[in-house]
Amino acid sequence: MAAIEAGVRGRPATGAVPILKKVWRNYALRRFLRAIFVIWVVATAVFFLVRLLPGNPVEQYIQVQVSQYGATYADAQRSAQAYFNFDPGTPLIQQYFVYLWGLCRLDLGMSIGNRGMAVSTLIAQYLPWTLFSVGIGVGIAIIIGLILGMIMAYRRGGAIDHAVTAIGSFLHAIPNYLLAMIIVVIGGARFGLFDIATMRGTASPGVTFKAYGLAFFPDIFYHASMPILTYVLTTVGTWSLVMKSSTTQVLEEDYVTVARARGLRDLRIRTNYVGRNAILPLVSQIATTAGFVVGGAIFVEQTFKYDGIGTLLYTALQGRDYTVLEGILLIVTVTVVFANLIADLVYSLLDPRIRTTESGD
Amino acid sequence: MAETTMTAAKSDVNTETPILSVKDLVVRYTTGSKSYLDAVRGVSFDLYPGQSLALVGESGCGKTTLGLGLLRLLPRLGSVPSGSMTFVGKNNKPVDVLKLGTAALRRWRWEEAAIVFQGAMNSFNPVLRIGEQMADTMKAHLIDGHKPSKDEILDKSAEMLRAVRLEPKQVLPSYPHELSGGMRQRVLIAMSLLLDPRLLILDEPTTALDILTQRAIVDVLGELRERLGFTMIFITHDLALAAELADRVATMYAGRIIETGSVRDTFQNPRHPYTAGLINAVPPVTGDLPNLASIPGSPPSLATLPKGCAFRDRCSYAEDKCAEIDPELEMIESRLAGLSHTAACINWQQVHSPREVVTADA
Numbered sequence: 001m002a003a004i005e006a007g008v009r010g011r012p013a014t015g016a017v018p019i020l021k022k023v024w025r026n027y028a029l030r031r032f033l034r035a036i037f038v039i040w041v042v043a044t045a046v047f048f049l050v051r052l053l054p055g056n057p058v059e060q061y062i063q064v065q066v067s068q069y070g071a072t073y074a075d076a077q078r079s080a081q082a083y084f085n086f087d088p089g090t091p092l093i094q095q096y097f098v099y100l101w102g103l104c105r106l107d108l109g110m111s112i113g114n115r116g117m118a119v120s121t122l123i124a125q126y127l128p129w130t131l132f133s134v135g136i137g138v139g140i141a142i143i144i145g146l147i148l149g150m151i152m153a154y155r156r157g158g159a160i161d162h163a164v165t166a167i168g169s170f171l172h173a174i175p176n177y178l179l180a181m182i183i184v185v186i187g188g189a190r191f192g193l194f195d196i197a198t199m200r201g202t203a204s205p206g207v208t209f210k211a212y213g214l215a216f217f218p219d220i221f222y223h224a225s226m227p228i229l230t231y232v233l234t235t236v237g238t239w240s241l242v243m244k245s246s247t248t249q250v251l252e253e254d255y256v257t258v259a260r261a262r263g264l265r266d267l268r269i270r271t272n273y274v275g276r277n278a279i280l281p282l283v284s285q286i287a288t289t290a291g292f293v294v295g296g297a298i299f300v301e302q303t304f305k306y307d308g309i310g311t312l313l314y315t316a317l318q319g320r321d322y323t324v325l326e327g328i329l330l331i332v333t334v335t336v337v338f339a340n341l342i343a344d345l346v347y348s349l350l351d352p353r354i355r356t357t358e359s360g361d
Numbered sequence: 362m363a364e365t366t367m368t369a370a371k372s373d374v375n376t377e378t379p380i381l382s383v384k385d386l387v388v389r390y391t392t393g394s395k396s397y398l399d400a401v402r403g404v405s406f407d408l409y410p411g412q413s414l415a416l417v418g419e420s421g422c423g424k425t426t427l428g429l430g431l432l433r434l435l436p437r438l439g440s441v442p443s444g445s446m447t448f449v450g451k452n453n454k455p456v457d458v459l460k461l462g463t464a465a466l467r468r469w470r471w472e473e474a475a476i477v478f479q480g481a482m483n484s485f486n487p488v489l490r491i492g493e494q495m496a497d498t499m500k501a502h503l504i505d506g507h508k509p510s511k512d513e514i515l516d517k518s519a520e521m522l523r524a525v526r527l528e529p530k531q532v533l534p535s536y537p538h539e540l541s542g543g544m545r546q547r548v549l550i551a552m553s554l555l556l557d558p559r560l561l562i563l564d565e566p567t568t569a570l571d572i573l574t575q576r577a578i579v580d581v582l583g584e585l586r587e588r589l590g591f592t593m594i595f596i597t598h599d600l601a602l603a604a605e606l607a608d609r610v611a612t613m614y615a616g617r618i619i620e621t622g623s624v625r626d627t628f629q630n631p632r633h634p635y636t637a638g639l640i641n642a643v644p645p646v647t648g649d650l651p652n653l654a655s656i657p658g659s660p661p662s663l664a665t666l667p668k669g670c671a672f673r674d675r676c677s678y679a680e681d682k683c684a685e686i687d688p689e690l691e692m693i694e695s696r697l698a699g700l701s702h703t704a705a706c707i708n709w710q711q712v713h714s715p716r717e718v719v720t721a722d723a
Contacts, residue, residue, distance in 0.1 A: 254483035255483060257434055260434060262475075262501065264497055273486050276488055353538050
């Protein structure tokens with residue numbers, strides 16, 4: 001790992017080395033550089049992948065233009081160049097740097113399916129809704145899960161423990177798109193518990209923050225409620241089970257016994273001695289799961305007709321909108337990498353041992 | 362040294378009321394829905410103010426369980442089905458520790474009785490600074506009837522750290538993992554004395570430390586005891602340590618105390634074959650090295666204790682009668698203040714230590 005990163009920081013002149021060393025010693029900065037590095041690797045992989053795909057999408061696009069719309073090859077090539085943000089006539093390495101420079105300016109090319117729309121505009125339009133619904137969903141699931149898990153650990157073998165263990169493992173086993181369908185079919189259609197039709201989309205027609213002010217928020221929560229419910233139900237069981245095992249382990253630690261011997265108040269022991277240590281192993285897991293949920297959102301959003309990145313991805317897949325697919329792939333990567341970065345930083349705030357053992361050398 | 366502390370203890374000890382009086386204490390672990398085992402089987406002793414009692418024995422004899430039981434710190438499956446523990450606190454009123462409610466028990470712990478565990482590595486919360494943990498301890502209790510202020514907490518923490526020869530400025534802002542094992546053990550001792558407890562229980566305080574660090578800890582403990590005058594129970598399998606720090610020794614075997622007496626009684630004239638065996642298994646500090654003899658076998662499983670004396674299978678003095686009666690402690694030499702020499706062996710008169718054992722005062 002260190003060797004790879006050495007390549008990243010080792011490029012500038014030798015005179016700059018002391019400053020770089022200092023930067024490297026800073027935990028947060030080092031993590032940030034590492035995150036940037038991962039994003040660069042993925043961006044590079046995406047670049048070459050698209051060009052190595054059997055039936056090169058660019059060539060295919062040109063072929064389609066020529067055969068179906070009767071465009072000349074040169075016209076088709078120019079059009080492809082605009083859409084894919086690269087010039088097939090230039091050497092690969094030059095294309096690569098043009099592409100990277102475009103990324104730095106958040107220029108991901110133009111959408112093939114939606115004429116005249118930049119990929120970045122499309123993503124900026126859809127991504128916030130996914131981040132909003134997934135963020136709230138995962139947040140609620142974690143809070144409920146951690147609390148349930150601690151209660152289960154303190155009352156091992158009790159009624160709550162058994163009930164949550166059974167229900168939690170059951171819900172954990174159901175894929176979220178299946179649960180979404182069950183909610184629609186049983187809750188919406190069969191028993192009419194809620195009106196699926198009015199819940200479509202991210203907000204009621206015409207309702208915007210500008211026009212409605214604060215009344216906008218209840219509306220978007222109403223529209224996001226079903227995806228959120230799905231995310232909460234499918235992940236809360238996992239969190240409670242993981243938290244239970246982690247808490248159970250911490251409860252066996254000597255320092256908890258010593259804390260009791262010291263006559264500390266129960267609340268203090270539960271929060272600062274048990275809770276804080278039990279959450280540590282969960283932090284990185286929370287970040288990874290957040291990424292998975294964004295991935296799984298594709299099906300859930302499709303089922304609820306929620307206009308998030310999942311719906312965009314679905315449409316792009318159907319319409320072979322390669323540039324949008326490329327963009328989404330990159331954005332999802334960036335989301336996961338940054339979620340991990342935040343987890344690392346939170347982890348180092350919670351656990352002083354991380355700060356010292358990884359202080360660099 | 363043993364003799365001087367003994368006489369000192371005798372003179373300034375209030376021989377009327379023991380600080381801690383344990384009667385027939387039983388500690389039980391539930392092992393199944395209907396099965397259990399008794400890790401401590403009817404232990405009684407009186408501890409007088411200022412005394413230092415060493416609990417010795419092999420691993421698995423119930424020493425640590427007894428120590429935890431005294432503070433009611435047993436794990437979930439542990440309980441005290443019978444027995445009593447009367448403690449005379451700072452206000453000179455006796456309380457039955459086993460009958461204390463949750464809130465009263467919380468305050469009683471550390472204010473009246475503190476414990477230092479072995480392996481101080483794990484005794485501290487890894488994510489809080491030493492200063493925060495010391496402050497936590499003080500904030501949970503009333504000092505002289507009021508909540509301690511920030512300054513009081515800082516002053517007292519610094520004072521105790523200096524008492525164990527640590528530099529407060531360096532230690533207070535540190536995290537536990539930044540300190541060495543010996544430092545952590547000393548911090549734990551300093552923390553145990555923050556609230557001036559009357560009783561301090563030390564569970565193998567020097568195990569897992571190198572010999573020089575052990576020495577430093579023992580010196581600090583001796584010094585603190587002289588200065589603060591707390592009563593001490595320490596659990597150890599290090600007989601040399603027992604000889605040095607204790608006035609009284611109680612040998613435990615299979616959950617019972619099988620011999621009690623002064624340090625001199627125990628080390629120079631052990632009357633229970635198990636105590637004698639323990640002493641013969643350790644080399645003396647001075648003189649020629651005699652043949653060291655280990656005790657054959659290992660302590661019996663407490664789950665399947667046979668009738669009769671628990672030690673008889675490993676005992677060279679065993680006879681048929683031993684399979685029938687589990688002997689009570691028999692008086693060998695009666696003294697005041699719990700210093701009587703007693704042994705739970707029907708053949709105690711035949712037991713002789715085959716070699717001179719060197720105590721710390723030799």
